[in-house]
Amino acid sequence: MSDGTAGASGAGDSLRPADVETPLRRFVADFAESRLAVVGFALLSLIVLIAFFAPLIAPQNPYDLLEVNILDSMLPPGETGGAGYVHLLGTDDQGRDMLSAIFYGMRLSLTVGVTSALLSMAVGTTIGLVAAFAGGRVDSFVMRVVDIQISFPTILIALILLVALGRGVDRTILALVVIQWAYYARTVRGAAIVERGKEYMEAGLCLALPRYRLLFNHLLINCMPPLLVVFTVLIAQAVALEATLSFLGLGLPITQPSLGLLIANGYDYLLGGRYWISVFPGVALLLTLVSVNLVGDQLRDVFNPRLRR
Amino acid sequence: MPKGVTKITAFIIRRLLQTVVVLIVMAFGVFVSVYAIGDPVDMLIDPAATEAQRLEAMRNLGLDRPLWEQFARFIAGAAQGDLGQSFVYKIPAIELILLRLPATIELTVAALILAVGIGIPAGILAGLYPSAWFSRTIMSVSILGFSLPSFWIALMLIMIFAVALGWLPSTGRGDVVTVFGVDWSFLTIDGLRHLVLPALSLSLIPMALMIRMARAGMREVWLTEYVKFARAKGLSPIRVIGLHAFPNTLIPIITVLGLELGSLLAGSIVTEVVFAWPGIGRLVIQSIGVLDRPVIVAYMLITVSLFILINLVVDLLYAVIDPRVGYGDARK
Numbered sequence: 277m278s279d280g281t282a283g284a285s286g287a288g289d290s291l292r293p294a295d296v297e298t299p300l301r302r303f304v305a306d307f308a309e310s311r312l313a314v315v316g317f318a319l320l321s322l323i324v325l326i327a328f329f330a331p332l333i334a335p336q337n338p339y340d341l342l343e344v345n346i347l348d349s350m351l352p353p354g355e356t357g358g359a360g361y362v363h364l365l366g367t368d369d370q371g372r373d374m375l376s377a378i379f380y381g382m383r384l385s386l387t388v389g390v391t392s393a394l395l396s397m398a399v400g401t402t403i404g405l406v407a408a409f410a411g412g413r414v415d416s417f418v419m420r421v422v423d424i425q426i427s428f429p430t431i432l433i434a435l436i437l438l439v440a441l442g443r444g445v446d447r448t449i450l451a452l453v454v455i456q457w458a459y460y461a462r463t464v465r466g467a468a469i470v471e472r473g474k475e476y477m478e479a480g481l482c483l484a485l486p487r488y489r490l491l492f493n494h495l496l497i498n499c500m501p502p503l504l505v506v507f508t509v510l511i512a513q514a515v516a517l518e519a520t521l522s523f524l525g526l527g528l529p530i531t532q533p534s535l536g537l538l539i540a541n542g543y544d545y546l547l548g549g550r551y552w553i554s555v556f557p558g559v560a561l562l563l564t565l566v567s568v569n570l571v572g573d574q575l576r577d578v579f580n581p582r583l584r585r
Numbered sequence: 586m587p588k589g590v591t592k593i594t595a596f597i598i599r600r601l602l603q604t605v606v607v608l609i610v611m612a613f614g615v616f617v618s619v620y621a622i623g624d625p626v627d628m629l630i631d632p633a634a635t636e637a638q639r640l641e642a643m644r645n646l647g648l649d650r651p652l653w654e655q656f657a658r659f660i661a662g663a664a665q666g667d668l669g670q671s672f673v674y675k676i677p678a679i680e681l682i683l684l685r686l687p688a689t690i691e692l693t694v695a696a697l698i699l700a701v702g703i704g705i706p707a708g709i710l711a712g713l714y715p716s717a718w719f720s721r722t723i724m725s726v727s728i729l730g731f732s733l734p735s736f737w738i739a740l741m742l743i744m745i746f747a748v749a750l751g752w753l754p755s756t757g758r759g760d761v762v763t764v765f766g767v768d769w770s771f772l773t774i775d776g777l778r779h780l781v782l783p784a785l786s787l788s789l790i791p792m793a794l795m796i797r798m799a800r801a802g803m804r805e806v807w808l809t810e811y812v813k814f815a816r817a818k819g820l821s822p823i824r825v826i827g828l829h830a831f832p833n834t835l836i837p838i839i840t841v842l843g844l845e846l847g848s849l850l851a852g853s854i855v856t857e858v859v860f861a862w863p864g865i866g867r868l869v870i871q872s873i874g875v876l877d878r879p880v881i882v883a884y885m886l887i888t889v890s891l892f893i894l895i896n897l898v899v900d901l902l903y904a905v906i907d908p909r910v911g912y913g914d915a916r917k
Contacts (some may be wrong), residue, residue, distance in 0.1 A: 336686040395603055406775035424607055427844070427896060436885060439873055440618030523736050536736075542861075543740065547748060547755060555744065560613055567715055569732045 306578040316570025323564055327383040334376035335361055339531075353552050364550040368541065374552060377538055378560045384534040385564065388445060388514035392452035397507055399453060400460025401499075405491055407461065408468035419465065422458040425471030430455050430517060438526045448527045452514050463506045467499035474498075512565050519561055526581035536563045596904060604837055604897050608890065609892060615885045616659055619878050663886065668880035674870070678883035686887075687866030688758065692847045692856065695784035700791035701842070707829065708799025715804065723796060730793030734853065739786040739859040746782060752778050756861035785859040787853055791845040796840060802834025809833075836903075843899035847892040 308314055331337065353366040353374075365374035407418040426432070434451050441447040471477065476563065480490045519536030521527030523543075528534050533541065535557045542554025662668055668678045711720040731736075747755035758768075758779055771777055806812060807830060815829045816822075854866030861867065865884055872880040 326645050346738070421601075424603075429848045432851040432885075432888060432892070435854070435869070435873075436618050439881060481848065492630060501701060511733060516732075520736055520855060522733045523734075524855065526870075527875065546740065546743065551744060551748070554740060556644070558740060561737060562733065565734075569728075 313574030396456035404461035404464030473503035678879035696787035704795025714801025
């Protein structure tokens with residue numbers, strides 16, 4: 277019993293610190309209740325680590341022309357290339373190692389997905405909070421716009437925007453933000469309207485706290501659970517949409533191949549039986565989306581008060 | 586009663602006004618977005634052309650005019666159904682879209698039929714036996730249908746059924762039959778074989794939706810008194826489901842189906858590109874590649890208008906069918 281570390285609760289010595297149920301511990305325990313969610317979380321962590329350390333762990337830098345040998349092109353999985361190492365997942369038409377290309381592609385896909393999800397969360401949350409607090413005409417106007425925008429197929433909005441903006445990482449992110457802010461605005465507004473009526477907000481109003489403090493330090497914190505769930509769902513949506521757009525040749529430029537572009541690149545060879553150029557990036561995309569969704573589903577259950585025992 | 590009627594009228598008028606506003610905003614957005622992109626002259630004219638030839642070509646295409654004038658001409662033209670000539674095909678853009686539209690409609694309708702024909706029975710089964718193994722399988726498939734991008738599913742279908750098994754063709758439309766001047770694939774065996782994979786891949790998202798809705802509806806309605814009574818009377822399960830339970834789950838399903846029709850029109854872009862299906866989605870992606878502005882604009886205006894119109898009709902029908910729907914601002 278290592279003591280003297282905590283004891284901030286001032287509980288008797290029969291209650292060891294490990295037994296105290298902090299919100300974080302309860303959250304972890306609730307989350308771990310589903311095996312599948314834990315597997316999803318582990319997988320997601322692995323994917324994030326791979327994406328982060330891609331330049332360090334990839335067998336080659338697939339975009340360094342000195343490392344790529346055209347003589348190695350289209351090697352099937354498991355073949356040894358000219359550089360003397362085994363290409364576990366084969367090589368593409370230009371002799372790039374697919375494993376390395378996938379690591380770099382994941383890095384790009386996740387960067388675009390997470391950045392656009394974060395940015396649209398910031399934009400959507402602010403608009404949703406303002407709508408909830410302003411009420412009246414502002415509120416109904418903003419929510420009408422949100423309703424109409426959400427009813428439109430995302431691919432159509434993305435198409436109109438990207439035709440105007442052209443290809444590029446920044447433009448794709450911008451298009452995704454324009455598409456996704458509405459979901460955050462709707463979620464936050466719903467939560468904020470419920471929270472606004474609660475006593476702690478009345479107390480804050482009586483204390484004449486500044487508006488921004490009320491909004492961001494008190495109201496927003498209590499709207500976080502549904503926001504987090506929407507965040508995971510929309511990261512998955514952003515990654516999938518970016519892949520789709522890049523596959524169509526509208527998203528990222530050819531010089532920055534995300535998973536979607538890798539799949540599109542391999543598509544030409546799929547019918548000829550060279551499945552690995554397209555299928556392995558596809559599997560990477562699949563694993564990314566499934567793991568994000570598994571984590572998101574479990575988060576929704578954990579945060580759902582109706583499922584609380 | 587008169588009060589109710591005025592309420593419906595007010596609802597319809599407000600909904601129509603909203604539709605008009607959305608249409609105008611979208612038309613403006615489409616025009617500005619498409620006309621903000623680079624100079625199509627560079628794409629269409631031989632780089633070796635002289636300056637005089639360039640100017641001549643620009644004058645012919647109307648691109649030398651200021652932006653506001655192009656917009657005014659665009660609006661005036663759009664009102665008369667004239668959105669300019671395709672730079673590439675040299676025929677009116679609207680005509681080009683209308684020529685390709687039947688292929689897209691064929692694909693969309695086939696996908697809807699598959700979604701309903703497979704999704705609803707599967708959803709009913711899953712709703713009746715929520716813990717059976719096949720129900721879990723059905724639900725897993727529906728989750729995958731939601732979370733995977735459709736181009737990925739399409740590629741897998743090609744991989745399995747066209748490359749590995751060789752059962753079905755992977756691209757194109759196959760043999761077509763011309764009826765009333767329009768080509769249709771579904772009337773020939775070869776055309777049907779070409780239709781299966783694209784339609785299946787496009788149908789997965791609405792199918793997943795149908796499964797969920799049918800399942801939720803059945804689970805809800807199965808616990809109601811009138812279903813219990815029908816079962817107690819000793820009616821056969823088929824009769825109970827077909828005559829008593831299922832019809833009462835239909836209102837939300839029909840609504841969602843209507844809305845999905847609009848989404849499928851847009852969603853078919855991806856499917857058409859993967860399967861080289863010669864519809865409007867593939868046309869617009871090709872047109873974006875060569876900056877064929879009139880075609881891009883015509884595609885967007887037509888798709889957006891169709892989508893908005895479908896939504897309007899579904900909304901109005903819904904309000905008429907279901908007496909519980911409020912005509913006021915739902916959010917109070």
